[in-house]
Amino acid sequence: MAALHDDLAAEFAATAEEILSRLDRNRTVTGELEAGPFSATAWSAVAEAGWLEALVTEEAGGLGLGLRELAPILTAVGRHLLPGPVAEHAVAGALAVPAAADSAAARLRATLAGEGMLALVDPAAASPAAARPRLAGDELSGGCELVRFAGRASELLVAADGPDGPAVVLLDAGRDGVAVAARESLDPTTELSAVTLDGVAVGADDVVAANDVAAELLRATHAGMRVAVACELAGIADHALTISVAYAKEREQFGRPIGSFQALQHILAEMARESFALGRTCREAAAADAGAPDRLDDAALAAKAYAARAARSVVESALQVHGGIAFTIEHELHRYYTHLLFLDGFWGDRRDLHAALGRRLLAGDGDVWPAWS
Amino acid sequence: MNPPAAPPADLDEFRAAARAWLAGADVPDPPEDYDERFAALRDWQRTLYEAGWIGFGWPEEFGGRGLTAAHQIVFSEELARARAPQPVGLIGLDVVGPTILGHGTDEQRRRLLPPLLSGEELWSQGFSEPSAGSDLASLRTKGVVEGEEIVITGQKVWTSWAEESDWCAVLARTDPDAPNHKGISYVLVPMDSPGIEVRPIVQMTGDAEFNEVFFDGVRVPVGNLLGGFGAGWKLAMDTLGHERGRYALRRRMENETSFVDLVAGLREHAAATGGNAVADRAAVQLGELYAELRAYECQARATVERIVAGDVPSPLDSIDKLTLSVTEQHLYALAVELLGPARMAADATANGLPAGHWLRGHLYARSGSVYGGSAQIQRSIVAERMLDLPRSR
Ligand SMILES: Cc1cc2nc3c(=O)[nH]c(=O)nc-3n(C[C@H](O)[C@H](O)[C@H](O)COP(=O)(O)OP(=O)(O)OC[C@H]3O[C@@H](n4cnc5c(N)ncnc54)[C@H](O)[C@@H]3O)c2cc1C
Numbered sequence: 163m164a165a166l167h168d169d170l171a172a173e174f175a176a177t178a179e180e181i182l183s184r185l186d187r188n189r190t191v192t193g194e195l196e197a198g199p200f201s202a203t204a205w206s207a208v209a210e211a212g213w214l215e216a217l218v219t220e221e222a223g224g225l226g227l228g229l230r231e232l233a234p235i236l237t238a239v240g241r242h243l244l245p246g247p248v249a250e251h252a253v254a255g256a257l258a259v260p261a262a263a264d265s266a267a268a269r270l271r272a273t274l275a276g277e278g279m280l281a282l283v284d285p286a287a288a289s290p291a292a293a294r295p296r297l298a299g300d301e302l303s304g305g306c307e308l309v310r311f312a313g314r315a316s317e318l319l320v321a322a323d324g325p326d327g328p329a330v331v332l333l334d335a336g337r338d339g340v341a342v343a344a345r346e347s348l349d350p351t352t353e354l355s356a357v358t359l360d361g362v363a364v365g366a367d368d369v370v371a372a373n374d375v376a377a378e379l380l381r382a383t384h385a386g387m388r389v390a391v392a393c394e395l396a397g398i399a400d401h402a403l404t405i406s407v408a409y410a411k412e413r414e415q416f417g418r419p420i421g422s423f424q425a426l427q428h429i430l431a432e433m434a435r436e437s438f439a440l441g442r443t444c445r446e447a448a449a450a451d452a453g454a455p456d457r458l459d460d461a462a463l464a465a466k467a468y469a470a471r472a473a474r475s476v477v478e479s480a481l482q483v484h485g486g487i488a489f490t491i492e493h494e495l496h497r498y499y500t501h502l503l504f505l506d507g508f509w510g511d512r513r514d515l516h517a518a519l520g521r522r523l524l525a526g527d528g529d530v531w532p533a534w535s
Numbered sequence: 536m537n538p539p540a541a542p543p544a545d546l547d548e549f550r551a552a553a554r555a556w557l558a559g560a561d562v563p564d565p566p567e568d569y570d571e572r573f574a575a576l577r578d579w580q581r582t583l584y585e586a587g588w589i590g591f592g593w594p595e596e597f598g599g600r601g602l603t604a605a606h607q608i609v610f611s612e613e614l615a616r617a618r619a620p621q622p623v624g625l626i627g628l629d630v631v632g633p634t635i636l637g638h639g640t641d642e643q644r645r646r647l648l649p650p651l652l653s654g655e656e657l658w659s660q661g662f663s664e665p666s667a668g669s670d671l672a673s674l675r676t677k678g679v680v681e682g683e684e685i686v687i688t689g690q691k692v693w694t695s696w697a698e699e700s701d702w703c704a705v706l707a708r709t710d711p712d713a714p715n716h717k718g719i720s721y722v723l724v725p726m727d728s729p730g731i732e733v734r735p736i737v738q739m740t741g742d743a744e745f746n747e748v749f750f751d752g753v754r755v756p757v758g759n760l761l762g763g764f765g766a767g768w769k770l771a772m773d774t775l776g777h778e779r780g781r782y783a784l785r786r787r788m789e790n791e792t793s794f795v796d797l798v799a800g801l802r803e804h805a806a807a808t809g810g811n812a813v814a815d816r817a818a819v820q821l822g823e824l825y826a827e828l829r830a831y832e833c834q835a836r837a838t839v840e841r842i843v844a845g846d847v848p849s850p851l852d853s854i855d856k857l858t859l860s861v862t863e864q865h866l867y868a869l870a871v872e873l874l875g876p877a878r879m880a881a882d883a884t885a886n887g888l889p890a891g892h893w894l895r896g897h898l899y900a901r902s903g904s905v906y907g908g909s910a911q912i913q914r915s916i917v918a919e920r921m922l923d924l925p926r927s928r
Pocket of ligand 1: 662669696908912
């Protein structure tokens with residue numbers, strides 16, 4: 163069984179690499195990306211590949227795959243720095259489909275198929291302590307400071323608090339009371355918006371899940387988003403290592419390739435170590451038992467925390483290996499670095515996650531070292 | 536002794552069987568005193584061997600169980616879960632033994648491997664010399680062939696467990712005219728041979744785990760040569776690969792156990808004092824260390840896959856060794872930090888942590904980036920053999 167999953171994952175990785183490499187060479191995509199942090203052409207290619215529906219259960223009409231098979235795709239997304247809210251669709255959107263009633267499920271499925279786009283309005287993306295929008299009666303109010311690509315969204319998937327527990331609500335972005343304000347983004351591959359909900363009318367069909375069901379869905383979503391971000395960071399680290407090794411072989415100073423200087427060799431070796439460990443960590447975390455939420459939560463927190471630390475160290479070393487050229491806007495590294503800085507703070511910055519892990523370890527009398535799978 | 540019934544090959548069943556056996560076993564609690572600890576762990580290895588819980592990846596005809604390295608790691612995990620120590624003869628089991636298994640003659644394997652597994656014969660590794668550390672290929676210990684014997688003269692240093700060992704895998708220069716790497720042979724030397732003198736060296740932990748070993752005209756039969764004359768360098772790289780990969784796997788389990796102990800100590804202290812064991816800052820550090828240790832565990836799974844697939848030695852051994860040393864040093868450094876000012880008081884306990892135990896662990900951890908080839912040497916190996924960077928001059 164494990165081998166079957168690994169084969170499938172490997173196949174997905176190969177296809178993802180192939181599609182994304184083709185997109186890298188596509189002139190329309192390049193042109194669109196020069197104009198801004200999004201490419202409609204690339205996004206439709208991704209939707210067409212079926213990646214966004216991979217996690218939708220078979221009963222709900224999807225592929226019924228797991229994070230384990232999705233992980234290599236997300237890693238490739240990081241490696242190629244494909245802009246767009248891939249994880250919001252492939253994880254949050256896909257996990258919500260089976261919970262949603264028919265009409266909401268159909269609206270969600272449409273966004274996963276590339277008809278329209280979804281934004282995830284969940285304050286936990288910024289901080290575990292941030293307050294959620296409140297659902298009172300049939301009105302939703304509140305907001306979220308930083309939502310990826312909300313300006314392009316046709317649907318908003320909102321994590322809210324209802325009178326008796328959490329609720330997950332699907333809103334069309336044009337509804338009265340929804341305001342999306344674009345914010346300037348210093349990450350050239352991300353668009354950020356503030357979303358405000360002011361007494362937005364919510365119908366029964368819009369409520370994807372409530373109370374216990376919503377709590378379970380949000381828990382799985384948060385863990386899935388963390389694993390997804392960790393995978394993207396692993397892809398970023400892997401790419402930074404690859405181009406740094408290539409550059410170190412080709413750039414010459416003092417009459418020889420800079421990669422022959424031991425000081426640089428040791429930096430590159432450490433990058434290789436961290437990148438390797440990170441790749442394996444993402445793989446194991448993505449294979450964590452989704453049926454045992456404690457294990458998945460733990461794996462997701464640890465993987466995201468390690469990813470932020472390792473990828474940052476790898477990419478900062480890559481900047482050093484490249485010297486002055488890395489500091490220019492023409493060189494691709496700055497995009498990787500700024501996107502990494504964004505991802506480090508997305509779904510819990512490293513300090514928040516370390517604190518969460520540490521508090522769990524110190525507080526409970528539970529298993530200190532739970533098996534992940 | 537009749538060989539015990541074979542453990543199940545299916546990994547889940549194997550784990551269950553190991554857990555059941557360990558639950559009923561008389562698991563030793565290793566004393567802090569070096570000699571007592573060594574004796575207790577040697578008995579423990581014998582117990583494991585007699586019950587058939589050792590040598591999983593080794594062929595049955597040489598006393599092993601004909602399973603895989605994956606079984607070995609599952610058993611190591613179960614040892615840790617049962618709070619049981621690892622067996623004592625690690626140089627034999629994880630370092631020199633796999634090289635004998637891979638490169639020895641059938642006669643050598645039949646003679647040497649069963650007692651190596653049972654702990655009846657312990658091994659040491661005589662590679663480093665006073666003037667040949669990182670630059671191992673410059674070693675000077677001589678092996679002169681006289682008829683059917685090799686006569687060894689020279690000095691080894693930092694030889695771990697030489698005093699307790701029955702055999703030493705010695706690198707000796709048998710062809711002084713060949714280029715550095717080519718003139719070296721790998722000789723298996725019985726430690727009771729006349730002409731060997733072992734002088735223990737006390738380490739900063741207080742233990743005398745390593746030694747100086749002097750060879751003065753020590754005669755061993757040519758049949759004790761492993762892999763033929765001049766094969767020493769290649770076999771030494773094989774042995775060091777095992778030390779960096781396999782040994783790192785086992786050491787990781789010990790680190791995991793130590794981390795669980797660390798958390799248990801902090802939790803007990805918190806429960807006993809009715810408060811927060813340590814400040815928020817420590818919770819953040821503990822969480823960070825946990826994430827790093829889990830990454831190390833994930834990396835170790837790749838090592839198991841590699842060993843099962845026969846992909847050893849490999850530059851990835853060096854990646855494993857680096858992660859082992861870095862992570863282990865972070866683990867113990869945090870423990871020492873949590874001890875605060877009590878850290879140097881051997882019999883003190885602070886925040887639920889026994890100072891002497893953690894300080895000794897911390898001191899030992901500092902050697903992780905030196906033994907088996909220093910961290911700098913590992914990074915150079917990764918750079919040149921894995922990343923294929925031009926050789927540094
Ligand atoms: C606890 C412990 C147990 C040991 N057990 C054994 C054993 O059982 N058997 C055995 O044979 N040996 C053993 N050793 C020895 C160990 O393998 C050596 O200490 C190690 O290879 C380093 O050699 P050295 O001590 O001579 O240091 P040196 O080689 O002198 O190194 C000193 C410093 O220089 C650096 N350096 C050296 N060359 C380079 C280079 N080319 N590039 C960059 N930096 C360099 C090193 O990284 C190190 O920081 C043990 C060592 C320890 C600490």
